[in-house]
Amino acid sequence: MSACVYMIGGGAVTPVGLDAPQTCAGIRARAVRIEEVLRTAPFGKPQAVARVPAHWTLRRTPVGWLVNLAARSVAEIAARHALDARRTVLVAIPPEPFRQAAFDDPAAFATFGAAIAARSRLAFRDVRQVAQGGAASTIAGLREAAALLAGDGIEHVLVGGADSYVIDREYDRLDAAGRLRTEGTAQGLTPGEGAAFVLLARERPGAAATSLEILGTGDAQEAQSATSSGYSQGRALVAALRAAASAAGLAEASIDWVVSNGNGERYASWEALLARARYYRTRRERLIVHYPALSVGEIGAASGALALLMSAHGFARGYRAGSIAMIELASEGAGRAACVVRAVRRRDGS
Structure with a gap:
């Protein structure tokens, strides 16, 4: 990226944790919180999902539920870092547009960011949202944050999203495509839900325990997305990986490990297998790849920020060697993105 941007904190709400520390610790411990719910069509059919534990009143509407999840994550960051909202911008990432029809009130996504700000009761300097939505849009959010931080008067930018696949219409769509994890489909995704946001700043943190420098980003469009009739050959993901490494000024051999939002379904596994064989050409004993979705299920627009949080957690807790990580993000649609x-x-070198 043209200017230094640092991730100095974050917030999250997932099936394995109601804040970022709980979530990261739960994923690190390989905790899984999967339960069975009954589908409406076919009536009574059980479906394994990863749900966030919450009172039913918070789930009155699907979009309202996402707003509540996101607002909790944002409030967590604001409380932990004593944010001055008047010098902070919120950049929200909604679900991908083609999926929004599955929610009861898709028109509400037009003011998704504003609703999150209102629910969190924070008077942000500005509220924006990334129109294309989905996991890969996290990179667009990071770029927008870098541009905002390069200006005057902005100290921090919050980037993240909230999403849910725990919706009957999504079960039907994914099941019809053979992409839903069921008794008859082992290589399918587990519907999940959650929210995650990262706190970005332009100044290097003095003693932050969870901090990263965003070195470079890249993105590309995949012609054969998960919603198409074909299988991806991984070309767009490879292009995104190369662009991110080039922007960071690093060779592929510098990458120590990877965090991916891969969800376990056949399509995603095929794409990742081909892309990694083409990009990671340096001989390694093994390429360590971390998959948060194994614990939280598919969480769509929230998975990008969660991947950043997990990479920071891995470095801070010392369970991942080296100092450089690659974040791989694939939306369900055409978006593919990467971040180094x-x-x-810390200042004392620890």
Whole structure:
């Protein structure tokens, strides 16, 4: 990226944790919180999902539920970092547009970011949202944050999203495509839900325990997306990986490990297998790849920020060697994106 941008904190609400520390610790411990719900069509058919535990009143509407999840994540960051909202911009990432019809009130996504700000009761300097939505849009959010931080008067930018696949219409759509994890489909995704946001700043943190430097980003469009009739050959993901490494000024051999939003379905596994064989050409004993979706299920627009949080957690807790990680993000639609991050050590070098 043209200017230094640092991730100095974050917030999250997922099936395995109601804040970022709980979520990261739960994923690190390989905790899984999957339960069975009954589908409406075919009536009574059980479906394994990863749900966030919550009172039913918070789930009155699907969009309202996402707003509540996101607002909790944002409030967590604001409380932990004593944010001055008047010098902070919120950049929200909604579900992908083609999926929004599955929610009861898709028109509400037009003011998704504003609703999150209102629910969190924070008077942000500005509220924006990434129109294309989905996991890969996290990279567009990071770029927008870099541009905002390069200007005057902005100290922090919050980037993240909220999403849910725990919706009957989504079960039907994915099941019809053979992409839903069921008794008859082992290589299918587990519907999940959650929210995750990261706090970005232009100044290197002094003593932040969870901090990364965003070195470079890249994105591309996949012609044969998960919603098409074909299988991806991984070309768009490879292009995104190369662009991110080039922007960071690093060779592929510098990448120590990977965080991916891969969800376990056949399509995603095929794409990742081909892309990694083409991009990671340096001989390694093994390429360590971390998959948060194994614990939280498919969480769509929230998975990008969660991947950043998990990379920071891995460096901070010392269970991942090296100092450079690659974030791989694939939306359900055409979006493919990547981000190279570097661990930021404390001032004393620890």
